[in-house]
Amino acid sequence: xxxxxxxxxxxxxxxxxxxxxxxxxxxxxxxxxxxxxxxxxxxxxxxxxxxxxxxxxxxxxxxxxxxxxxxxxxxxxxxxxxxxxxxxxxxxxxxxxxxxxxxxxxxxxxxxxxxxxxxxxxxxxxxxxxxxxxxxxxxxxxxxxxxxxxxxxxxxxxxxxxxxxxxxxxxxxxxxxxxxxxxxxxxxxxxxxxxxxxxxxxxxxxxxxxxxxxxxxxxxxxxxxxxxxxxxxxxxxxxxxxxxxxxxxxxxxxxxxxxxxxxxxxxxxxxxxxxxxxxxxxxxxxxxxxxxxxxxxxxxxxxxxxxxxxxxxxxxxxxxxxxxxxxxxxxxxxxxxxxxxxxxxxxxxxxxxxxxxxxxxxxxxxxxxxxxxxxxxxxxxxxxxxxxxxxxxxxxxxxxxxxxxxxxxxxxxxxxxxxxxxxxxxxxxxxxxxxx
Amino acid sequence: xxxxxxxxxxxxxxxxxxxxxxxxxxxxxxxxxxxxxxxxxxxxxxxxxxxxxxxxxxxxxxxxxxxxxxxxxxxxxxxxxxxxxxxxxxxxxxxxxxxxxxxxxxxxxxxxxxxxxxxxxxxxxxxxxxxxxxxxxxxxxxxxxxxxxxxxxxxxxxxxxxxxxxxxxxxxxxxxxxxxxxxxxxxxxxxxxxxxxxxxxxxxxxxxxxxxxxxxxxxxxxxxxxxxxxxxxxxxxxxxxxxxxxxxxxxxxxxxxxxxxxxxxxxxxxxxxxxxxxxxxxxxxxxxxxxxxxxxxxxxxxxxxxxxxxxxxxxxxxxxxxxxxxxxxx
Numbered sequence: 001x002x003x004x005x006x007x008x009x010x011x012x013x014x015x016x017x018x019x020x021x022x023x024x025x026x027x028x029x030x031x032x033x034x035x036x037x038x039x040x041x042x043x044x045x046x047x048x049x050x051x052x053x054x055x056x057x058x059x060x061x062x063x064x065x066x067x068x069x070x071x072x073x074x075x076x077x078x079x080x081x082x083x084x085x086x087x088x089x090x091x092x093x094x095x096x097x098x099x100x101x102x103x104x105x106x107x108x109x110x111x112x113x114x115x116x117x118x119x120x121x122x123x124x125x126x127x128x129x130x131x132x133x134x135x136x137x138x139x140x141x142x143x144x145x146x147x148x149x150x151x152x153x154x155x156x157x158x159x160x161x162x163x164x165x166x167x168x169x170x171x172x173x174x175x176x177x178x179x180x181x182x183x184x185x186x187x188x189x190x191x192x193x194x195x196x197x198x199x200x201x202x203x204x205x206x207x208x209x210x211x212x213x214x215x216x217x218x219x220x221x222x223x224x225x226x227x228x229x230x231x232x233x234x235x236x237x238x239x240x241x242x243x244x245x246x247x248x249x250x251x252x253x254x255x256x257x258x259x260x261x262x263x264x265x266x267x268x269x270x271x272x273x274x275x276x277x278x279x280x281x282x283x284x285x286x287x288x289x290x291x292x293x294x295x296x297x298x299x300x301x302x303x304x305x306x307x308x309x310x311x312x313x314x315x316x317x318x319x320x321x322x323x324x325x326x327x328x329x330x331x332x333x334x335x336x337x338x339x340x341x342x343x344x345x346x347x348x349x350x351x352x353x354x355x356x357x358x359x360x361x362x363x364x365x366x367x368x369x370x371x372x373x374x375x376x377x378x379x380x381x382x383x384x385x386x387x388x389x390x391x392x393x394x395x396x397x398x399x400x401x402x403x404x405x406x407x408x409x410x411x412x413x414x415x416x417x418x419x420x421x422x423x424x425x426x427x428x429x430x431x432x433x434x435x436x
Numbered sequence: 437x438x439x440x441x442x443x444x445x446x447x448x449x450x451x452x453x454x455x456x457x458x459x460x461x462x463x464x465x466x467x468x469x470x471x472x473x474x475x476x477x478x479x480x481x482x483x484x485x486x487x488x489x490x491x492x493x494x495x496x497x498x499x500x501x502x503x504x505x506x507x508x509x510x511x512x513x514x515x516x517x518x519x520x521x522x523x524x525x526x527x528x529x530x531x532x533x534x535x536x537x538x539x540x541x542x543x544x545x546x547x548x549x550x551x552x553x554x555x556x557x558x559x560x561x562x563x564x565x566x567x568x569x570x571x572x573x574x575x576x577x578x579x580x581x582x583x584x585x586x587x588x589x590x591x592x593x594x595x596x597x598x599x600x601x602x603x604x605x606x607x608x609x610x611x612x613x614x615x616x617x618x619x620x621x622x623x624x625x626x627x628x629x630x631x632x633x634x635x636x637x638x639x640x641x642x643x644x645x646x647x648x649x650x651x652x653x654x655x656x657x658x659x660x661x662x663x664x665x666x667x668x669x670x671x672x673x674x675x676x677x678x679x680x681x682x683x684x685x686x687x688x689x690x691x692x693x694x695x696x697x698x699x700x701x702x703x704x705x706x707x708x709x710x711x712x713x714x715x716x717x718x719x720x721x722x723x724x725x726x727x728x729x730x731x732x733x734x735x736x737x738x739x740x741x742x743x744x745x746x747x748x749x750x751x752x753x754x755x756x757x758x759x760x761x762x763x764x765x766x
Contacts, residue, residue: 089506
């Protein structure tokens with residue numbers, strides 16, 4: 001393994017790990033806030049207990065997320081010093097605002113955790129809402145930075161220097177809107193799918209049925225809305241990529257030749273050497289329509305671009321297919337849930353639907369990780385698209401392979417920490433407690 | 437604009453050193469056999485440090501964000517030359533964060549708490565030691581920006597007696613800060629806490645003598661401007677004079693006054709080191725400097741950073757004080 005690959009893998013693991021905590025930090029506080037609001041309206045003890053259980057979960061995820069976030073802020077400099085040297089001043093504004101939002105999130109969470117019986121109920125509820133709002137805002141600012149890496153703007157590039165910086169233009173770059181709404185919806189879809197799955201499972205086990213019913217009631221509307229909006233958002237994002245990063249779209253679809261009326265390729269095994277895709281299902285003209293809104297529009301293929309600028313086609317194509325597959329199953333679950341709700345019966349009256357929720361519960365996170373893989377690997381070999389190659393941003397420090405294995409161990413350790421605590425949380429609140 | 441950003445950076449560094457420093461020190465005290473029951477120690481430390489743990493450490497993130505935004509050359513330099521010490525520090529942060537999460541959020545209290553405590557304490561020592569090494573190495577400036585050899589660029593400037601002795605000094609300084617913090621917080625075993633604070637203070641002084649002795653013997657020529665800087669001398673004297681009101685406030689158990697004095701002493705010590713260098717960040721062995729002013733970003737970048745800080749501070753500070761107040765009312 002060379003140093004560049006080791007650094008890229010380390011970054012991939014770091015982001016892949018942190019993103020799980022980031023999306024939970026964005027969405028779970030809003031669920032917690034919703035259940036607390038239900039308690040304050042109806043004064044039912046089940047809502048309060050659910051709020052407190054979720055609060056403990058949020059605290060665990062937040063603490064581990066804060067650690068992995070600190071680690072990431074160091075890694076950006078330690079692994080990619082040249083990137084930070086030039087990009088720091090350009091994308092510093094969203095990072096600074098993200099820091100502020102994160103700080104607010106930490107403070108609001110502290111106020112909520114320790115504010116029971118010390119604040120008036122509605123002020124206390126407001127703190128929980130602030131945790132959620134600050135979390136979502138924080139996520140949007142981070143996305144602004146990533147969007148800039150895909151659509152770098154707000155500077156002039158002269159003789160290798162980045163000058164005449166306009167931080168506002170850099171922040172609200174061309175990819176800002178498409179990436180932020182797609183990612184925000186992905187956060188809501190993945191977390192609500194996970195929550196629905198866990199509480200459906202516990203409900204089906206016959207544990208704390210009222211409490212689990214309450215949890216399903218809170219998570220289901222978020223899941224239905226986000227999962228149904230996500231395909232529309234994805235379509236918007238794909239059209240945007242077709243214009244801004246046609247090479248990435250070609251890799252996502254493993255489209256080698258520029259084609260008028262290009263087919264949508266489902267599945268398949270890209271053979272990069274022979275420039276073809278085996279065992280794929282082709283939907284005629286669908287890609288042209290999805291990318292440009294015209295069945296006969298030309299879609300640029302990989303061969304339009306120099307081969308040394310191609311991203312790893314196999315990884316990007318697979319990741320994209322996985323994301324679409326998971327997204328489709330999640331949207332299907334949302335449609336079924338919506339139909340059940342229209343019949344005005346609680347979702348728990350449909351055990352088959354609860355079983356479906358259990359089955360699809362990890363798919364949101366899988367889709368999220370796959371989507372990030374498409375975004376990040378699809379931009380390679382560039383770290384700043386069109387301006388700085390990833391290899392040119394790399395540190396000269398030795399033994400990056402050793403660092404990678406060390407961090408890999410640390411991430412598995414942290415994941416073990418979370419799983420262990422989560423298991424003990426469920427054990428105490430659900431598995432060892434009988435219905436009262 | 438640049439002065440405002442530098443001021444905020446300095447305040448954030450001070451708050452990190454003071455608040456997170458006390459937190460690090462408390463982590464170390466937690467595992468030291470200091471003649472106080474472990475359960476009592478843990479309860480006291482939890483009460484004093486627990487709720488502001490995450491927000492304490494966000495001061496560090498603020499410093500990082502300001503540095504790569506406004507002084508990206510310095511951030512680049514730090515990332516490259518301190519690749520290994522900073523990486524080692526971060527590993528400590530991970531273990532510390534994980535054990536903190538266990539300590540505070542594990543719903544089951546059993547024997548595993550002992551393991552969490554040890555992890556928390558050892559990672560606290562590890563972190564403070566590396567902070568000290570980095571501070572010592574920056575003070576020494578035993579490098580140049582033209583270093584290309586692996587050893588010179590990544591190891592030589594911190595792998596030396598002075599930086600290592602600074603690691604010990606900073607560890608003891610943070611322990612002293614924590615013991616003072618906890619002494620004023622304690623309701624039981626006050627004589628034991630007092631004895632502990634005095635003992636740590638004696639070790640701190642000895643370690644300070646050792647550090648200066650090494651500097652005197654190895655790098656006096658380059659550092660004599662520091663010893664003969666009148667402002668630095670006054671600041672060091674002030675930090676020493678402040679010991680007397682500090683002792684009085686401890687005797688009278690005036691918690692707030694004691695903390696203000698401790699903060700003032702820390703500011704004096706930090707400023708004594710920074711003032712002779714200002715506006716430079718480090719003085720390198722070839723006589724060149726890395727300056728905050730000359731490495732600052734374009735005015736447009738600084739303007740927006742100021743804007744972000746001005747928006748952020750009125751949101752953050754009141755919230756931070758509300759959090760402290762809620763917690764103290766426990």
